[in-house]
Amino acid sequence: MKDNQRKGRIEVKGLKHTFVMGQVDVPVLHGIDFVVQPGGFTALCGSSGSGKSTLLNLIGGLTKPTEGSIELDGQIVSVMSENELCVFRRDNIGFIFQSYNLMPYLTALENVELALIFGEMPEEKRREQAIEMLQKVGLEDRMHHKPSELSGGQQQRVSVARALVTNPKVVLADEPTGNLDSQTGDDILQLLRSLNEKQQSTFLIVTHDAKIAEACDHTIFLEDGVIVKEWRNHHAH
Amino acid sequence: MRIKDGMMISIRNLKKRRGRTVLTALGVAIGTSAIVSMLALGLGLQKNAQESFGNFGDLSILDVYPNWATVAPGEQGYISFEQMQSLETIYGIDAVMPVVSYYGMTEMRLGRQYNGARIEGIDFTKAELFGLEVGEGRLADGSIREGMVSYRFPEEFYEQIKIRPVRGEESPDVKDPFMAQPYQESVYTSGRIPVIDKAVVVSQVQYLGMNETKKKEYKILVSGIFQENTMSYGGVMYLPIELVEEMNAWNSGEQLKGRGREEEKGYTNVKVKVSNNDLIPQVVEEIRLQGLETWSPTDMLEELNRVFLIIQLILGGIGSVALLVATIGIVNTMTMAILERNREIGVMKVLGASLANIKLLFLVESGIIGLLGGLVGLVASFGVVAIVNVVGLNMMQGQFQSDLAIIPWWLILFAMGFSLIVGLLAGLYPASKAARISPLEAIRNE
Numbered sequence: 001m002k003d004n005q006r007k008g009r010i011e012v013k014g015l016k017h018t019f020v021m022g023q024v025d026v027p028v029l030h031g032i033d034f035v036v037q038p039g040g041f042t043a044l045c046g047s048s049g050s051g052k053s054t055l056l057n058l059i060g061g062l063t064k065p066t067e068g069s070i071e072l073d074g075q076i077v078s079v080m081s082e083n084e085l086c087v088f089r090r091d092n093i094g095f096i097f098q099s100y101n102l103m104p105y106l107t108a109l110e111n112v113e114l115a116l117i118f119g120e121m122p123e124e125k126r127r128e129q130a131i132e133m134l135q136k137v138g139l140e141d142r143m144h145h146k147p148s149e150l151s152g153g154q155q156q157r158v159s160v161a162r163a164l165v166t167n168p169k170v171v172l173a174d175e176p177t178g179n180l181d182s183q184t185g186d187d188i189l190q191l192l193r194s195l196n197e198k199q200q201s202t203f204l205i206v207t208h209d210a211k212i213a214e215a216c217d218h219t220i221f222l223e224d225g226v227i228v229k230e231w232r233n234h235h236a237h
Numbered sequence: 238m239r240i241k242d243g244m245m246i247s248i249r250n251l252k253k254r255r256g257r258t259v260l261t262a263l264g265v266a267i268g269t270s271a272i273v274s275m276l277a278l279g280l281g282l283q284k285n286a287q288e289s290f291g292n293f294g295d296l297s298i299l300d301v302y303p304n305w306a307t308v309a310p311g312e313q314g315y316i317s318f319e320q321m322q323s324l325e326t327i328y329g330i331d332a333v334m335p336v337v338s339y340y341g342m343t344e345m346r347l348g349r350q351y352n353g354a355r356i357e358g359i360d361f362t363k364a365e366l367f368g369l370e371v372g373e374g375r376l377a378d379g380s381i382r383e384g385m386v387s388y389r390f391p392e393e394f395y396e397q398i399k400i401r402p403v404r405g406e407e408s409p410d411v412k413d414p415f416m417a418q419p420y421q422e423s424v425y426t427s428g429r430i431p432v433i434d435k436a437v438v439v440s441q442v443q444y445l446g447m448n449e450t451k452k453k454e455y456k457i458l459v460s461g462i463f464q465e466n467t468m469s470y471g472g473v474m475y476l477p478i479e480l481v482e483e484m485n486a487w488n489s490g491e492q493l494k495g496r497g498r499e500e501e502k503g504y505t506n507v508k509v510k511v512s513n514n515d516l517i518p519q520v521v522e523e524i525r526l527q528g529l530e531t532w533s534p535t536d537m538l539e540e541l542n543r544v545f546l547i548i549q550l551i552l553g554g555i556g557s558v559a560l561l562v563a564t565i566g567i568v569n570t571m572t573m574a575i576l577e578r579n580r581e582i583g584v585m586k587v588l589g590a591s592l593a594n595i596k597l598l599f600l601v602e603s604g605i606i607g608l609l610g611g612l613v614g615l616v617a618s619f620g621v622v623a624i625v626n627v628v629g630l631n632m633m634q635g636q637f638q639s640d641l642a643i644i645p646w647w648l649i650l651f652a653m654g655f656s657l658i659v660g661l662l663a664g665l666y667p668a669s670k671a672a673r674i675s676p677l678e679a680i681r682n683e
Binding site for chain 2: 082086105120123
């Protein structure tokens, strides 16, 4: 019963979001409904301005939707207060950004540890887990280097390790290969895929790269704030 | 987040901006040292003033006088025997002793040695309570034949030497009758003359006319010498009260009949011993309520403390202005840091840092700046105080008994605590500003 160990069922219902820019309201999402199965590897595709990044941020609890609901394994994210969202992100979500967003003055290891520092985990256990995670992404020999001493691909590996070290239910990646050449990008995609298998977390990847979309088992196409296409591949599982 | 981890992150952030941290802390240091130095100066001046009160002797011994306001002009006021008895009933008064000073002319002689000491009449049985302890010999028996002397008395003897002036050699014919007169010169005898068990001749002298004097002599056996104390200065001969009263009566031409004078008229001055220094203000008030007058240095001490409190408030206020400027400096530095670290704070919030976590990080930072400044400022103020003491004491030689400025231990604690609080207060606004930063900042500008 492999499915029972999987975590991170996402259900989005009637989601609408409008940015208020000064006096002007800019609607971005116009009513989105979809379900992501636990442990899924899903791509969110669309051209720039289609609202895919906004959708990702809403699911990750970085901001609150104007209307509609988001549920993660029964927790209703869309009604949480700011402090509840902080704890929610800490315990359930791992973020991977296009530009890595590592702390430049911390080593790879310290950057990974930072994701555990806001909990109450003891120092030794924190370090142990971070080292273990860095081994999983293949950076055991670069642990004590600062981001400026690492290549783009290595930096993204650190950020993958940081996102997964807390063993989150959902990993949200915003154009994870966008700053990388295609070979390195493929490697990162491979890594994400294999971690998805190992950790049984749900992965939701925003991309405009058709190659990534093909590699996923579930693809959602967004255009001007609505879902225009959605399909499931069955080649992976 | 654990406090220890928060501290670690904050310290790392401060180290990253070392120059700015040091400059900001320097502002706090200047403010702190200004306040501490000013307060130290105020405290030093106060201590000096208080120490000079030490010269008033034992604070627990009060002099009680008649209330001059109730006495007709030209009349001598007296404390009646009854009044003296009621003084003894006041809570806090351990003992009451009348003191009668002799106010006429005397001459004291021991062999060829003379002494110009004052005469005071006391009750020998109460002497010890009033700070007069026997140093050598024994306590006088209270009879009119015995007396005691102060510690300095044996040192103040002199001899009277008759000198016949030498005629001016240059003009032997000049006959100046005044120059030809022999005259007396007093030559102080060096060292202490033994007086115990010796009879000192005390003569009262009254001048009746041009060359007419009247004398009365008493032979007083010196039974002992009191220890040196702060109660009296110089040479004093202590005699029984009855004898001094008799001498005073002779002096003013009055006649004493039968009963002692004290029961007739009373005393001009009574000393009271207060059991506890804390009770002094209360006892002073009680004495005044009984219609008598007294004065204690503690009255003046209270007034002095009030004055010095005002001086310290003014001096501290001057220092506070410097610290206020430093506080604004911390707010400025921290606000700048937040602007620079917008993205970093965003990332931390994405990773799950709570509002309290972010606030803690910034409060620890500003608190450390404050504490660091306070520490440096404290070290600097020790330097300032040392300079003030060296330069100041040279300038005002002899005017001050101890250091001009002092830093007591509580001022050190106060300075450290104060600078920490200043740092934390200055960090409140930037910290809440930082906590409000949206996690979306992490993604912006990509």
